[in-house]
Amino acid sequence: MYGQNYPSRQGFGQRAFPAANRSASPFRKFRFIIGLLMAGFALLSYFGSSVYNPVTGEKQHVNISAEQEIALGLQAAPEMAQQYGGLHPDRQARSLVSQVGQRIVSRGAASQTPYQYEFHLLADEQTINAFALPGGQIFITAGLFRRLQTEGQLAGVLGHEVGHVVARHGAQRIAQQQLTQGLTGALVLSTYDPENPNSQQTAYIAMMVGQLVNMKYGRDDELQSDALGVRFISEAGYDPRALIGVMEILAEAGGGARQPEFFSTHPNPENRVARINEAIEQQFPGGVPAGLQP
Numbered sequence: 001m002y003g004q005n006y007p008s009r010q011g012f013g014q015r016a017f018p019a020a021n022r023s024a025s026p027f028r029k030f031r032f033i034i035g036l037l038m039a040g041f042a043l044l045s046y047f048g049s050s051v052y053n054p055v056t057g058e059k060q061h062v063n064i065s066a067e068q069e070i071a072l073g074l075q076a077a078p079e080m081a082q083q084y085g086g087l088h089p090d091r092q093a094r095s096l097v098s099q100v101g102q103r104i105v106s107r108g109a110a111s112q113t114p115y116q117y118e119f120h121l122l123a124d125e126q127t128i129n130a131f132a133l134p135g136g137q138i139f140i141t142a143g144l145f146r147r148l149q150t151e152g153q154l155a156g157v158l159g160h161e162v163g164h165v166v167a168r169h170g171a172q173r174i175a176q177q178q179l180t181q182g183l184t185g186a187l188v189l190s191t192y193d194p195e196n197p198n199s200q201q202t203a204y205i206a207m208m209v210g211q212l213v214n215m216k217y218g219r220d221d222e223l224q225s226d227a228l229g230v231r232f233i234s235e236a237g238y239d240p241r242a243l244i245g246v247m248e249i250l251a252e253a254g255g256g257a258r259q260p261e262f263f264s265t266h267p268n269p270e271n272r273v274a275r276i277n278e279a280i281e282q283q284f285p286g287g288v289p290a291g292l293q294p
């Protein structure tokens with residue numbers, strides 16, 4: 001047994017082994033075993049962490065708490081804002097974005113979630129996009145904002161982003177990344193140099209924040225967020241058909257040479273409008289009632 005060769009773990013990571021012995025030492029074997037154990041642990045913790053989401057009605061692999069999602073989102077928010085010119089200087093426009101967002105999350109299913117929602121208008125006039133970080137930090141660029149024609153359309157964009165938060169798409173991505181990093185981490189450990197310990201924890205968090213800021217969701221995540229957006233804005237009294245208007249505005253903006261970024265981060269399958277219509281029918285089987293805010 002390896003444990004008989006190395007009865008104590010205390011030497012690990014310290015200078016218990018003279019440098020000359022390191023390459024020849026069965027200590028390598030020991031690190032390899034630890035690496036395998038870590039890989040096993042990463043797999044177990046990923047597939048062992050199945051959490052029920054009461055809003056979507058699905059089970060999902062998520063291994064961080066809502067509080068951790070909120071903390072990570074808050075940590076990544078300044079970097080996200082900075083990438084798009086910071087917050088927009090127009091106070092009135094910023095407060096409209098915030099009010100519409102808060103109306104969506106204060107009514108209906110989204111109000112039952114533990115997240116701390118904040119809605120930010122970014123100064124970037126060129127980029128046409130909107131984003132959501134885990135935990136409730138939501139952003140829309142001025143480039144997209146100024147193209148919208150109704151409050152309902154703004155609600156459509158923000159409702160879609162709230163969908164990403166509630167469906168915990170970011171936390172799902174983090175769990176997937178931890179799975180791959182657990183395996184990579186195992187490799188790192190098996191070649192770990194005890195004489196050169198570095199601050200892996202700090203580097204890891206910085207990397208996670210960087211990944212969150214540049215995160216792209218998958219096609220299924222986008223379609224699910226469209227459907228959740230339809231549901232949330234309907235519950236807040238907005239006409240869900242406004243989301244179709246948003247798709248038309250985006251398609252028009254994409255008519256020229258430059259595609260809106262929204263299309264590159266939000267896959268745009270041909271049937272996206274059709275799927276939104278399906279979601280609207282599901283929300284209102286008897287037809288969309290009159291009196292909803294367009």
Ligand SMILES: [Zn+2]
Pocket residue numbers: 160161164217222225266
């Ligand atoms: Zn999206």
